[in-house]
Amino acid sequence: MSLWEAAYRLAARGLSPAGGRARLSILIYHRVLPEADPLFPGETTAAGFDLEMGLLKRVFAVLPLGEAVARLKAGTLPARAACVTFDDGYADNATHALPILRKYGLPACFFIATAYLDGGRMFNDTVIEAVRRAKPERVDLGRFGLGEHDLSSPEAKARAIGAILSQVKYLPPDRREDTVAGLAAALTGAALPTDLMLTTAQLQALRQAGMDIGAHTHRHPILAKLDPAAVRAEIAEGVAALEGILDQRVGLFAYPNGKPGSDYLPQQAAIVRELGFDAAVSTQWGAACAASDPFQLPRFTPWSRDKARFQPQLLRNLVRSYF
Structure with missing residues (x-):
């Protein structure tokens, strides 16, 4: 010691x-x-x-x-x-x-x-893994009530994830799951980890x-x-x-x-x-x-x-x- x-x-x-x-x-x-x-x-x-x-x-x-x-x-x-x-x-x-x-x-x-x-996946990880795999450098998630986000770098993606999670975590559980599922589909066609x-x-x-x-x-x-x-x-x-x-x-x-x-x-x-x-x-x-x-x-x-x-x-x- x-x-x-x-x-x-x-x-x-x-x-x-x-x-x-x-x-x-x-x-x-x-x-x-x-x-x-x-x-x-x-x-x-x-x-x-x-x-x-x-x-x-x-x-x-x-x-x-x-x-x-x-x-x-x-x-x-x-x-x-x-x-x-x-x-x-x-x-x-x-x-x-x-x-x-x-x-x-x-x-x-x-x-x-x-x-x-x-094999389940928490809502926050659906957001994280979808944003991680997203190809566009900027996305408009307005139809989910989540605004526009810069995804042009790892740092920008991290900021976007923080902003998105700060909003979706307080949604009722069913609405939260529907929202993050729609967001994931909009951001990437890639399979997310299970x-x-x-x-x-x-x-x-x-x-x-x-x-x-x-x-x-x-x-x-x-x-x-x-x-x-x-x-x-x-x-x-x-x-x-x-x-x-x-x-x-x-x-x-x-x-x-x-x-x-x-x-x-x-x-x-x-x-x-x-x-x-x-x-x-x-x-x-x-x-x-x-x-x-x-x-x-x-x-x-x-x-x-x-x-x-x-x-x-x-x-x-x-x-x-x-x-």
Whole structure:
């Protein structure tokens, strides 16, 4: 361990001591790619994830999320407690992330949107892969209410994807699927990939490897845009599918998109509580403490491509509180 890492461990212990004053850092990931994506060079690669997990283990005490939540409530967390989580259910979580987690002996929790298992494709990936394959340098998507976009370079395509997704993600699920299907047909005649998400066998392998599995709804809608009955139905369908595949109770939940106040509201958090979950996680940055709402636990996204900043970022995140 370097002197810097020893100093980071000492600082982390000061910010997150054991027991009732402990703070829990929960990291959030989505994909772990085999190599850098030209459209999104900042997306986590296997090499980057390997480096980050090594850095995490040398400074933090990494726990399974279910255990960490129970110990946070009980006031028995160890110093420097942290968890690793993944959202959505990408196949590369099994093919690339799992071997790295095993290498370092680290647990993780995988939140699964069940509609996309076994060959499905999330709406965002339909947009990404259609724009990636688009030939025109400029497109008019006005008939979908999505404006005109420059597609003349990888950087321009990335900007277009961001602008399009910011609009379609908030559509009702059926309309969202119809919109992205029409957009894909307008942009490219090429076949889009059907192997991006986990298979049932891969999901079972994650659980057999000792990983926690959590619910993430069925079709990944923005819950704040649904009525209470639809919220309950989306969550229940996802849980039922997971429990049928895994033959065990699922007690953890992640809000799709996860920003409190826009993607979910207190009334949706109340529904999650009423449905009998043990805890739920958001995408609000910060570290959880004993006073945090267990159904709105914050998570932190490691964002810098400069890995020398990874541990300092985690320390800064420990200072942030979210209740």
